[in-house]
Amino acid sequence: MDDEDFIEYGVFEKIDIRIGKIVEVNDFPEAKKAAYKLRIDFGDIGIKQSSAQITSLYKKDDLLHKQVVAVVNFKPKKIAGFYSECLVLGVSENGKDVILLTPDGLVKNGLKVY
Numbered sequence: 552m553d554d555e556d557f558i559e560y561g562v563f564e565k566i567d568i569r570i571g572k573i574v575e576v577n578d579f580p581e582a583k584k585a586a587y588k589l590r591i592d593f594g595d596i597g598i599k600q601s602s603a604q605i606t607s608l609y610k611k612d613d614l615l616h617k618q619v620v621a622v623v624n625f626k627p628k629k630i631a632g633f634y635s636e637c638l639v640l641g642v643s644e645n646g647k648d649v650i651l652l653t654p655d656g657l658v659k660n661g662l663k664v665y
Contacts, residue, residue, distance in 0.1 A: 568663065570658050571592055571599070571623075573614050593621075593637075605649050609651070621638055
């Protein structure tokens with residue numbers, strides 16, 4: 552990494568990353584790229600919705616009740632008439648097939664990631 556790639560720790564502290572449980576999964580045919588509409592329960596901070604391009608590796612039934620890691624303090628983003636209120640985090644080796652980040656065990660919804 553070059554020096555310009557580094558951020559100050561204070562910038563990271565502003566990112567609110569939480570654990571949430573997917574409570575609803577719907578198809579999102581209006582999206583340009585294949586995606587699902589998710590409703591995610593973040594405990595005390597409530598339920599937020601998100602659009603996620605994870606259809607290549609996950610069926611809707613596989614996602615229901617799955618705990619995920621998400622950034623919850625982004626401004627809502629309008630995607631094909633749908634407001635995505637959080638960003639579900641994942642990794643991909645090929646830039647297409649996203650594997651969701653999940654806690655290693657069952658934890659309370661809404662817990663903050665440090």
